[in-house]
Amino acid sequence: MDPVFETFKMRAEAVNAEVHHFPHKNGALAFILNYLNDSGVRDLPQAYAVWASCPFLEGLDQRQISDSVPGVIFDVNREASAQAKVGISQLDWAIANTGTLMQDAAAVDKRLVSTLPLIHIALVQSDRLVADLPSALTKIRPEQTNYISFITGPSRTADIERVLTIGVHGPEKLIIVFFDGSGSVN
């Protein structure tokens, strides 16, 4: 495996993120659907999954996804996100030496699905991996967007007795799913 990816994986796991890699988009999709099923996503408040529009979804049949896992919502809004267990979005870049994900997050749905639910599944195209922060900042510039988000692991605090506790205001679980860009989808 690519050493830059290995560095990313090591750094991200060190801050409590899960990292997966799939050579094809359909592998990634299958993993996600399985995960949603296993984690009890269903068409009930507190159990929805909200999926923000993203390049990964292009060419996929959203109805088919909703049929296979009831409760997956693509029309992301504030209320659904507040009632969701899982949020899914695609991040634009991954930064290896800190295990960080980076995103043009001007569109509000991207932030809703990655802040309100308990679990955040972050999709990243495998070739969108850079070594460090200076390289990342050449990829998305503030001139292009009003909101750039960086995510490194799940939400955390050590405010009580310095004991690390995961999941304060944001997700308590961050699952990073890399997929190779050109893979075909069945």
Add this chain to the structure above:
Amino acid sequence: METKFRESIARAVHNPNLTGALGRFSEAYRTSRAKAYEGYDFEALRTQIAERKSYAASHLDELADLFTKNAEARGTKVFRTNDPAKVRDYILNLARENGVKSVVKSKSMASEEIHLNKHLEAAGIDVGETDLGEWIIQLAGQTPSHMVMPAIHMTKEEVATVFNEQVEEGQKPHIPKLVKFARGKLRTKFLSAEMGITGANIAVAETGTLVIVTNEGNARLVTTLPKIHVAIVGLEKLMETFDDVVPVLTALPKSATAQLMTSYVSMISGPVPNTDGTPKQLHVILMDNRRTEMSQDPKFKQAMQCIRCASCLNVCPVFRLVGGHVFGKIYTGGIGTILTAWFDALKASDDIQSLCIQCGNCTEVCPGKIDIPGLILELRRRIAVEKGQPLAQKAIFSVVNNRRLFHSMLRAAYVMQKPLQKGNFIRHLPFFLSDMTEFRSLPAIAEAPLRDTIKKIQQPACNEKIAFYAGCLIDFAYPEMGESLVKIMNKAGIEVVFPEGQTCCGAPARYSGAYEVAAQNATDNIDVLLANDVSYVVSACPTCTVALKQEFIGTFESLGQTDALPRAHQLADKVIDFSSLVKKLVAEGRLKFKEGQQLGKITYHDSCHLKRTLHASQEPRQLLTQAGYEIAEMYEADMCCGMGGSYSLKLPEISAPILERKLINIKKTGAPIAVMDCPGCVMQIRGGLDKQNSTIKVEHTVQRLAKELE
């Protein structure tokens, strides 16, 4: 010092929860910070930060204009003011105009600086802090005790009690459950608030961008859910270019919490759509509140380089004993003292600044390269100028500076101490002086000072001469240290001259803010020390060495006495500390150790000024190893022993527990001898061990080496 302040110190040092939490944290911090910086060139990084922040401080007005222009071009409203009242009014009006009933805040020290919550609440607006620590102290009605971990002083039991009393009954002292409870309660607030208030860690002028760093994710919610976002930004957060973000964002998480990166960073350059599709109202308040004035002050401009990481708190031997409720106001610790003096009032920092022991730990870790102890001394000086020196202090300095009077008083004291003396120690002092001997014995004043005994030493005829600057402790309490030094130098073929007119190095005066007195000391010493043709001026007291080598210059500069500078520099060039000189002489082959000695374990304590100002920490260790000792390193060898010159007399309640830690660390090494390069540290540590009836021998390096050189 106010009685109330003294009492607050006593309460803090006797609060085991507080000192335990802070102590454990500061110990863990040292290791985890080092690990976070692995593979980084910290010196290069902080040089870059200091340069970029200093540039910004010199171009504050220009950058504020540029930020305003660029942010407004993107639809942000920017309001700039020097007046805290106008900041509060702006936010209150905005809230009223938009019918805001509820506000959520992510951490903003700037808002605490201007007591914003109180004003909004008085107007009937509900204000919710959302950073967990800030929420806890808001509920408890307290101020933050640490800039990064505001509730570090509270136990989980205390947090549960606060939740039970202020929010909802039934909370147990179980940390994950308490966090979950907070998540649920604050989630409701996030979803209903009409306004979100944040601070910012960086404001980029070139792009009009705010950079906001959090771990909990609260800033992301505060900037996403409410329809109005107000960011209160102190002018010191301005930086010129977007590239300037890199060094700050590289250092801040590592220095603050030993993380490679915080969980979340948001870079906001303009309004984004709300969840209902309407555009967000984005307001940035560029708050001055004396920051421009600070940036124009030749000394305090440096303080604008602070990135608010709080590492100066984490490494401070005093902070870890008393915490931020004693050591600070809103802003806490070393840098907090400086910020309080400017953003609140100079007199508000009066008591707090006296807590700094001048050990210099913070200067080693500050990512903004700020000379925090130096700035605190400058505060002390300005306070002394403003309100005058205390009478008792004035009297002391007038005695110290009148050499004849001082020496005859010491002679008298030698006679008077007799009934109190046991061997070379004074173990108890009567009445109000008893605090001074409660935790350590004091050295007895020597029967004859070094200035008398040195004349009796038969020195061989030598080609080379050096001048010895003894300093008060060696001269009057420990003449044997000076005698050892003469013995060593003679072995190297060097004659030691003792210029009789030498007087106090001025450190006590300088550290009390009495710069005029220190300048007089400097002038007197320069005259006598430059009178002889010598190759070096050596001192075996690091504090005196620093005075001679650096502070004479600094004192003259502070007072604008530029005429005195050339001679001060001439002296500085000749001054060297004892261990560095001996190291040199050994390297040149002029001194040799006895061969093949195996002298067993010894432990070495780094004196603050020697290690952090003169940067000599390896020299004494190498010499002791060459002599045949095996160095058993003590834990936190370079942590202050609590002496700090007159500090231990002014604040014995802090000096004692700092010493206590040092003694434990010395004992743990199992070494029968502890050596150090400073007679002040010898006085403190030897006195402390004597009180505990310990058999560990405490000596100056000069005494140890004198025995082992051929």
